[in-house]
Amino acid sequence: MAPSPLRILLVDDDPTILESVSGLLARHGQDVVRTGSGLRAARYLADERFDLVVVDLMLPDYHGLDLARKAVSLPDTVVVVVSGTTSVELVIETMRLGIMDFIPKPFRVAELEAALVRALERAAAHREARRSMEEEDLTPGEVIIGNSPAIQDLRALLRRVAPSGSTVLITGPSGTGKELVARTLHRLSPRRGGPFVAIHCGAIPENLLEDELFGHVRGAFTDASSDRLGRFQQANGGTLFLDEIGTMPMGLQVKLLRVLQEREVSPLGSPRVARVDIRVVAATNEDLLQLVAQKGFREDLFYRLNVLPIHLLPLRDHASDIPILVSHFVRRFSRQLQLPPKLVDPAVLRRLEQYTWPGNVRELENVVERAMALGTSPDRLALQDLPPEISGLPDTGHEYTLPARTDLDEFLGSVERRLIREALSECHGNKSEASRRLGMRRTTLLHRLKVLGIEDVNPVGGNP
Numbered sequence: 079m080a081p082s083p084l085r086i087l088l089v090d091d092d093p094t095i096l097e098s099v100s101g102l103l104a105r106h107g108q109d110v111v112r113t114g115s116g117l118r119a120a121r122y123l124a125d126e127r128f129d130l131v132v133v134d135l136m137l138p139d140y141h142g143l144d145l146a147r148k149a150v151s152l153p154d155t156v157v158v159v160v161s162g163t164t165s166v167e168l169v170i171e172t173m174r175l176g177i178m179d180f181i182p183k184p185f186r187v188a189e190l191e192a193a194l195v196r197a198l199e200r201a202a203a204h205r206e207a208r209r210s211m212e213e214e215d216l217t218p219g220e221v222i223i224g225n226s227p228a229i230q231d232l233r234a235l236l237r238r239v240a241p242s243g244s245t246v247l248i249t250g251p252s253g254t255g256k257e258l259v260a261r262t263l264h265r266l267s268p269r270r271g272g273p274f275v276a277i278h279c280g281a282i283p284e285n286l287l288e289d290e291l292f293g294h295v296r297g298a299f300t301d302a303s304s305d306r307l308g309r310f311q312q313a314n315g316g317t318l319f320l321d322e323i324g325t326m327p328m329g330l331q332v333k334l335l336r337v338l339q340e341r342e343v344s345p346l347g348s349p350r351v352a353r354v355d356i357r358v359v360a361a362t363n364e365d366l367l368q369l370v371a372q373k374g375f376r377e378d379l380f381y382r383l384n385v386l387p388i389h390l391l392p393l394r395d396h397a398s399d400i401p402i403l404v405s406h407f408v409r410r411f412s413r414q415l416q417l418p419p420k421l422v423d424p425a426v427l428r429r430l431e432q433y434t435w436p437g438n439v440r441e442l443e444n445v446v447e448r449a450m451a452l453g454t455s456p457d458r459l460a461l462q463d464l465p466p467e468i469s470g471l472p473d474t475g476h477e478y479t480l481p482a483r484t485d486l487d488e489f490l491g492s493v494e495r496r497l498i499r500e501a502l503s504e505c506h507g508n509k510s511e512a513s514r515r516l517g518m519r520r521t522t523l524l525h526r527l528k529v530l531g532i533e534d535v536n537p538v539g540g541n542p
């Protein structure tokens with residue numbers, strides 16, 4: 079059966095180009111809507127779905143760049159720009175939007191055809207991905223958003239590895255979507271009907287973690303008044319997500335290794351072993367190999383976990399996804415906050431694209447949420463709705479700001495700095511312990527150390 083045609087929107091004010099390009103696309107069996115008006119094109123984009131948009135930059139009634147930006151921000155829409163512009167700046171700005179291709183005019187037909195065939199292939203792949211997501215019935219908020227090659231490769235990889243029961247190790251900096259990826263793996267796997275059990279190894283005190291994982295039987299210790307099923311057994315038939323695996327204490331690492339090898343657990347105080355049928359997905363934002371070298375992580379466990387490695391990139395390395403992520407979050411928060419969806423000013427988008435995002439997608443999500451909730455205009459997201467370090471505006475935007483706002487920040491910073499230093503020195507520089515003492519996650523502590531510019535408190539006896 080031939081695949082159903084892709085829907086293509088073709089925008090150019092030159093009728094000969096409209097004619098030749100749409101003829102070419104029609105010969106490839108596609109369904110082409112064509113217009114010479116940018117305004118009409120913008121309306122089409124708002125009302126209908128297109129798999130591919132081919133747009134000219136110089137339109138009489140609309141800024142082509144804005145049109146291209148609109149199209150790029152639509153989920154799974156491939157955008158190709160055709161333009162006779164000779165402005166290098168404009169070309170660069172266009173490329174940065176995350177379009178797939180830029181075809182300079184005048185072009186040779188063969189050249190154009192080759193570019194369009196590539197774009198059609200990409201669009202068909204998107205449609206496939208969307209279909210399989212829809213079939214998997216992924217709830218929004220659990221969908222991995224992005225059109226960059228990095229995210230497309232990620233989606234393809236997840237589809238490939240999800241069906242197997244092999245152990246997966248997800249690595250990547252904080253806020254890059256490791257947990258989202260773990261959940262997606264579960265949803266795409268044959269285990270989707272079973273439980274997804276997550277355990278944040280860094281958040282549970284060492285002495286409780288073993289009980290948490292393995293459980294116990296009544297009477298195993300003084301407080302054990304009843305049986306308690308550990309997470310391994312809770313995850314039976316499903317997926318066990320071991321988050322922040324790098325913080326797992328050495329003693330437990332041996333026990334985890336044994337579970338991975340034997341697929342059996344024995345709850346504390348129980349004479350019997352129970353078989354568990356689980357898929358293990360682990361995640362970390364630490365460099366486990368370096369931890370291995372420092373004797374903070376067992377090498378044999380590392381290789382047991384690292385069967386299928388998935389590495390997530392920092393957001394600045396796939397910055398072309400920022401517009402589509404922004405529109406995704408804007409839609410989500412307008413639903414959640416019951417506000418009309420706001421239009422994002424192009425200047426806002428430019429700033430968001432230029433910022434380095436040390437906190438990655440989570441930070442972007444927080445920035446959009448804050449801007450949606452506190453923004454001053456009912457229908458637009460404006461520059462002053464962004465935090466000053468992103469907007470570049472002086473930090474005086476709010477009428478109600480305390481006069482001593484900067485002093486307050488400085489003051490709070492100095493208090494925080496002192497508390498963190500104290501905790502670190504009390505824990506001899508051991509960051510995992512210090513983070514527990516401060517009631518924050520280790521990743522948060524590491525981030526605060528960087529933000530506050532606290533240099534390393536000398537660890538005593540290694541194990542930083």
Ligand SMILES: Nc1ncnc2c1ncn2[C@@H]1O[C@H](COP(=O)(O)OP(=O)(O)OP(=O)(O)O)[C@@H](O)[C@H]1O
Pocket residue numbers: 219221222223224229250251252253254255256257258259363439440443521
């Ligand atoms: N590609 C993406 N598309 C949509 N949402 C994303 C994407 N990547 C991350 N997110 C969202 O960003 C937030 C942070 O993601 P997540 O919690 O999975 O990150 P993480 O890598 O586990 O971070 P940490 O190391 O700090 O635990 C979540 O709300 C997640 O849904």
Ligand SMILES: [Mg+2]
Pocket residue numbers: 256257321
């Ligand atoms: Mg996480």
